[in-house]
Amino acid sequence: EWWADERKSQTPESKAIEEAANLLRTSDTPVAFPTETVYGLGADATRSAAVQGIYRAKQRPSDNPLIVHVDSIDMLDKLLNPSQQSPGVAQTPRIPLPPIYEPLIKRFWPGPITIILPNPSGSDLAPEVTSNLTTFGARMPSSPLARLLIHATDRPLAAPSANASTKPSPTTAQHVHHDLKGRIDLILDGGASGVGVESTVVDGLCNPPAILRPGGIGIDELREVPGWENVEVAYRDGTLGVKEIPRAPGMKYRHYSPKARVVLFKAESNPEGVARHVRKDLQDSAIGAHNIGIVRTRHWKQGLGLAPEDVVASTIQPVAAPIDNLVSFPVPVQETGSPSSRTKVAYDYHLGDDTTSIAHGLFAVLRALDEFDVDVIYVEGISDSDGDLAAAVMNRLRKAAGTEMKA
Ligand code: TXA
Ligand code: MG
8 A cells, every 4th residue: 555664664754653643543633734735733523523623623613524534435435335344233225425426526526626416324434524504515635645544543634724714725735734833732843735726515415416615626527527518607706706604614704814904906007006006005094094905916927126226135124934935025015193204114025926836825824914913915916817726816815805906
């Protein structure tokens, strides 16, 4: 097996995995672990007390169901057919995986897509996992560390994102530590999550199938899969048509929000117009923008020109941050009602111009700006139609933002 060498050799990693697995089997306190999308807060999905520990640590509303993470199709098959595991229990006909999911799994698992399945009667899943829905969400992460952990635990792991409820999802072990220190006993550190936004949640039990949450796999990729050509968007979003009330219960909550107010600018907003807006905010004492954050993507590459070039050049200071390329500089502005000019600090960050690096850095930069205690974060949006991850990025930003503006 692909993990056999890993386990025999007792590397520091395999010892950490064993320790985490042991906690997951015995403790009611969840364990944080990396996945390719974001860090998860895991518990044995078959034990109520352990699953309750997740809701407790995150302070998550209990009507928001959790995703069940499996390491193999075999583990999923056992969840669909709980009676098959207990000898002596009358054998009912085996429940197969709904055929619509077969090509999808073949194409995208292991990877960032979660499928909704019927929760069978006599299910092994703790009722807290599904929040008493008749379905459950399942995914097989592509992160080898995540799969090794599930395998070592030998249980399906219920795991939401490992942030405090409503905060941006964590993409590093440090983010998890920041939110949950003192509440959990162990974080497996696998470095930064590659994708940076959560898995796509799809429901193939309805016709046509539906996307309940946009994520790591985009609608264009889904439409290439047999049976998924007419997949519909069933989540609430600023620009995509709203068909109905969000069907992933989690989509109704305030989410992904830093402490600071987020002002989202539409794709290709003019940097000069944005700069005017920012200056006005900085000078308006009612808005109270003191320290601010700027998150640039494709179009504002040269910056907003907030301060004269020479001032910026002579005072740029790299700031210790969990992300690269973050710089801060004082913006000289006149405070209304104050005769003296008071220095405010702008933290300026360019996420890059390709969607992959934008998704990868998004949550990290929102968290870093919170650390710097900024009051407002101005974000350059991207176009929803820019392909697979772009819509997912904009979905997260709209949830974080108080306002969406055009400049
Ligand atoms: O990438 C991810 O999916 C991450 C990593 C850790 O795997 N997990 C994650 O979990 O984002 P969470 O709990 O933050 O989001 C789960 C989403 C929520 O929107 C929830 O409402 C939805 O999946 N969901 C779970 N079970 C569902 C069900 N039976 N029916 C509809 N939506 C469901
Ligand atoms: Mg979450």
